[in-house]
Amino acid sequence: MNADPKQPCSATNEAEPTATTTAMPVWLLSLMVTLLFLSAWYFDLYGGWFEPKVYAPYRSIAHVDGLQPRKSGEEWRSRGKVLYESNCALCHNPDGAGKPSQGPPLAGSEWVLTTGANRLIHIPLVGLAGPIKVKGQDWNLNMAAMGAMYTDQQLADLLSYVRNAWGNKAPVVTAEQVKQARVEIGNRSQAYTADELMKIAE
Numbered sequence: 001m002n003a004d005p006k007q008p009c010s011a012t013n014e015a016e017p018t019a020t021t022t023a024m025p026v027w028l029l030s031l032m033v034t035l036l037f038l039s040a041w042y043f044d045l046y047g048g049w050f051e052p053k054v055y056a057p058y059r060s061i062a063h064v065d066g067l068q069p070r071k072s073g074e075e076w077r078s079r080g081k082v083l084y085e086s087n088c089a090l091c092h093n094p095d096g097a098g099k100p101s102q103g104p105p106l107a108g109s110e111w112v113l114t115t116g117a118n119r120l121i122h123i124p125l126v127g128l129a130g131p132i133k134v135k136g137q138d139w140n141l142n143m144a145a146m147g148a149m150y151t152d153q154q155l156a157d158l159l160s161y162v163r164n165a166w167g168n169k170a171p172v173v174t175a176e177q178v179k180q181a182r183v184e185i186g187n188r189s190q191a192y193t194a195d196e197l198m199k200i201a202e
Contacts, residue, residue, distance in 0.1 A: 076172060080161025083154060087146060088162075096166040104134035104141070107166035116202030117173045120159060121181040124148070127191030143191065152178040 058064045085094060091103030098105035106112050111134060112120060124147025132139050147155045152175040159178075163170035184200075 076157040076160045077164070079154070080157035080159070081165070083150070083158040084161055084165075088158070091143075096162070096168075098134075103143075104132070104137070104139045106162050107168060109134055112163055113168060113170050114202045115171070117159060117163070117171070117177055118181060118184075119197055119200045119202050120163075121155070121173065121178055122185065122192060122197065122200055124150075124155065124159075125178075125181060125185055126188055128194075128197070129191040130193045132194040145189075145191070152176075152182070 058067075088103075091099060092106050093099055093103075096105060096107035111123075111132075114120060123143070125145060126148075127145040128141050128143040130140065132141055147158070150158065155178045156173040156175045160172035162168070163173065
């Protein structure tokens with residue numbers, strides 16, 4: 001028979017859930033303590049703490065100087081190469097061979113391989129315009145003052161590299177020479193011509 005819908009259903013009495021405390025497993029507590037100990041031991045072994053090699057590795061300035069890499073005397077070579085390749089190679093080519101209608105060759109150039117560098121220094125500081133003969137070839141240049149933005153040492157490094165790369169062999173340029181050339185140039189902003197450059201002492 002079907003139950004009478006009007007008769008109330010009997011409710012099931014269920015107990016409310018409750019939370020109770022329980023003991024932590026001994027093995028878990030032991031694992032945590034062991035990991036903590038091992039971490040502290042590892043940090044103490046490799047962390048440095050007050051190890052003299054970390055906090056006071058050098059006894060004096062002289063000691064520091066003695067540990068520096070030996071200088072070859074040609075540090076200008078790598079510095080000059082970076083400056084040349086980032087600013088000059090676009091027109092003169094990375095190998096110094098020059099590019100038609102852009103820049104004359106620097107490798108084997110009579111303007112580069114001079115005994116003195118004074119004339120050469122003047123070119124990047126002010127620029128060069130008009131006709132010029134380089135290695136028997138005629139050029140008509142309009143070179144800006146590409147070296148004016150450099151410090152004396154940077155321009156010296158760059159020109160020293162140019163004078164000693166791609167088979168070139170010439171004395172290096174010093175920062176003092178560049179500084180003196182700036183004094184000679186003064187406030188001039190007009191680019192040199194080849195004839196004007198020839199009147200400048202090497």
